[in-house]
Amino acid sequence: MDQQYKSFFETLGLPEVHVHHPLNHFDFTRSGRVILVVGPMGSGKTGFAAQIWRDSQVALAKDASVVGMTGTGDGADLRRVFFVRSRLDTRRFTQYPADALAYRGGYERLGENIAGIDSSFELEQLVHDHPEVGTWIIDEASFYDERIAYVIRHLAASRGLVFVIPTLILNFRNIIFNTTASLLLEVTNDVFPLTAYCEHSTCLADSNFTYRYYLVDGEECPALFFDPLIIVGGDTRHDDGKEPNYATRCRTHHLLPGKDYTYLVLKPLGEEAARGDLGVLQEELRCLSREPHRSRLAISLRDEFPGTGEQDHLGRNALNVPCLAERALVYLFAEQNLLSEAQLQSLVRELHLDRDFLLGRLVDNRRPVVFKES
Numbered sequence: 001m002d003q004q005y006k007s008f009f010e011t012l013g014l015p016e017v018h019v020h021h022p023l024n025h026f027d028f029t030r031s032g033r034v035i036l037v038v039g040p041m042g043s044g045k046t047g048f049a050a051q052i053w054r055d056s057q058v059a060l061a062k063d064a065s066v067v068g069m070t071g072t073g074d075g076a077d078l079r080r081v082f083f084v085r086s087r088l089d090t091r092r093f094t095q096y097p098a099d100a101l102a103y104r105g106g107y108e109r110l111g112e113n114i115a116g117i118d119s120s121f122e123l124e125q126l127v128h129d130h131p132e133v134g135t136w137i138i139d140e141a142s143f144y145d146e147r148i149a150y151v152i153r154h155l156a157a158s159r160g161l162v163f164v165i166p167t168l169i170l171n172f173r174n175i176i177f178n179t180t181a182s183l184l185l186e187v188t189n190d191v192f193p194l195t196a197y198c199e200h201s202t203c204l205a206d207s208n209f210t211y212r213y214y215l216v217d218g219e220e221c222p223a224l225f226f227d228p229l230i231i232v233g234g235d236t237r238h239d240d241g242k243e244p245n246y247a248t249r250c251r252t253h254h255l256l257p258g259k260d261y262t263y264l265v266l267k268p269l270g271e272e273a274a275r276g277d278l279g280v281l282q283e284e285l286r287c288l289s290r291e292p293h294r295s296r297l298a299i300s301l302r303d304e305f306p307g308t309g310e311q312d313h314l315g316r317n318a319l320n321v322p323c324l325a326e327r328a329l330v331y332l333f334a335e336q337n338l339l340s341e342a343q344l345q346s347l348v349r350e351l352h353l354d355r356d357f358l359l360g361r362l363v364d365n366r367r368p369v370v371f372k373e374s
Contacts, residue, residue, distance in 0.1 A: 026055040028078040028135070029069045031160035034152055034187055038169045039194030040210040040248040045166035046103035048194065049083065049137045052164060053101060053108050056081040056135070070134070072160035078134035080113075084123065086143045087116040120148035127155060135162045142167045142181040143230065149183035172212040172246075173225060173256060199247035207248035211255070214321045216241040221317040224258035224297075224324075226266055226331040228361045241322045242357060255311065257318040261300035266328055270338035278343060281332075282350065289325035289351055297324070325351060326358050334367035345372055 037045045059070070059079040070078045083101050099114050100107040113133075117123055123144075127136065141148055152163045165184060171177045198207040212223035212231075215238065223244060231244050238245055269281040287295035298319055305315030321327075329347060333339040339347075348355060348371060355371045362368050 025058075026052045028056070028059050031072050031078060031134070031162060032156050033162045033189045034156050034184075035162070035164045035190045035192065036169070036184060036188045037164065037166040037192045037194065040170070040196065040207060041168070041246045042104065042199070042210075042248045043194040043196045043207075044103075044105075045194060046101070046139060047105055048192065049139065049164060049166050050101050050103055050106075050108045052135070052137065053081050053083070053110065072134055074159060075131050076134040076159065076161060077132060078162055080133045081135045081137060082126075082130060082133045083110055083114045083137045083139065084126065085114070085116050085139045087118050117144075120145050120151045123148060124151055124155075127161070134160075135164065137164045137166070140167050141165045141184060142169070142177045144180060146180050146183055149180060149187050152184075153187040168210065170209065171229060172210050172223060172227070173259075174209055174254065178229070196248040198250040198253055200249060200253040203250060203253055205250040205252070207250050209249050209251065209254045211247045211249035211253070212244045213247070213255075214241050214244055215239045216317070216320045216322070219317055219320070220314055221321050222255040222257055222314055224262075224318050224321070224327070225256055226258060226262045227327050228330045228365055229335055230364045230366075231361065232364050241320075255314055257301055257304060257315045258297065260304060261297050262331070265296050265300065266331070267336060267338070270332040270336055273332070273343060274338045278346070282347060285325040285328060285347060286351055288328060289353060292319050292324055295324075323354055323357050326353050326361070329353070329358065330361045330365065334362055334365040341369060344369065 037048050039045055056079050059066070067077060072078065096102040096107050097109060099110050099112075101110050101114060115126055117126060123138070127133070138148075138152070141152075152165075155161045156163055165188075167181065167184065168177050169181050169185065176182050195206045195208055197203075198205045199211075212227065214221045214223065218239075221241075227244075265284070269284055272278075273281045284296055288297060292298060301316050301319055305312035329339070329344060333341075333344050347353070348358065359369065359371065
């Protein structure tokens with residue numbers, strides 16, 4: 001608690017109260033920082049970034065003399081803010097203008113101070129092209145190559161620039177999102193953790209986890225552990241079963257079925273395929289595609305969720321999600337690197353899998369493949 005605020009309330013003659021630290025405006029006088037803004041989907045990370053933009057507009061209206069406090073010494077001004085988004089994210093907020101910094105509570109128009117990039121090299125070029133900008137907001141930086149963490153650290157140290165990074169650190173599996181997320185934790189100076197109410201209808205607990213689920217015939221079906229790591233989008237409701245929905249959930253109400261199956265069955269089958277034996281994997285994928293209730297996944301889910309309560313019912317619902325075989329292939333090929341492209345092509349052809357679905361997910365996970373005609 002800040003003593004000056006406690007003293008202020010005491011002078012008013014009010015009874016003793018618990019005075020929390022004030023919610024400050026962004027400090028544009030501190031250079032050379034890397035700031036992580038972390039929390040589950042829906043916790044307000046991009047809204048936090050929008051508030052920095054609004055603060056910058058107030059700070060830019062100050063007298064020119066304040067440049068001595070906000071300048072970096074080489075022409076950049078920390079009050080000048082630029083928002084960077086991933087080009088992978090173009091499916092989000094399509095109802096807003098192209099220059100909008102959009103978040104769940106609204107949007108801000110940034111004009112020329114917003115751009116999309118695909119890699120750390122494009123970030124370097126963007127910073128080079130805008131030498132006057134002192135504060136860079138890199139949305140969902142975990143989506144980029146690992147090199148971006150060191151680019152950010154170098155620019156913060158060498159030029160005194162400030163980087164604000166609203167990003168997921170934990171993925172829907174409740175583990176570090178990827179190597180990039182881990183490296184960002186290493187180079188950061190400050191972390192602002194955000195939480196939200198658990199979005200389960202009966203819960204008011206604090207939530208720290210991102211829950212991914214699908215709606216199939218109106219029923220909630222949790223994403224399986226081997227669901228593709230990156231699926232772009234998620235800010236609108238989807239009812240078709242192929243596109244995910246997201247919610248913030250507490251530990252009690254966060255379901256993640258299929259973890260045992262992934263490590264005890266699916267990944268070992270992928271390892272056998274990597275050694276040249278594709279047969280058993282192909283049979284399991286055939287079951288997942290055509291007769292999921294006869295698959296080894298179905299057996300595993302019945303063992304994992306044997307009861308009659310809500311959680312067990314929802315856990316078994318995961319078997320109803322469409323394109324289970326395609327999701328398993330994305331996991332083995334794009335994430336685990338256990339299948340060759342030739343094996344992927346063969347399995348897709350032999351099992352008549354959904355090529356459009358596969359291509360979309362492989363593009364999301366930066367492993368695009370051109371599927372050959374049968």
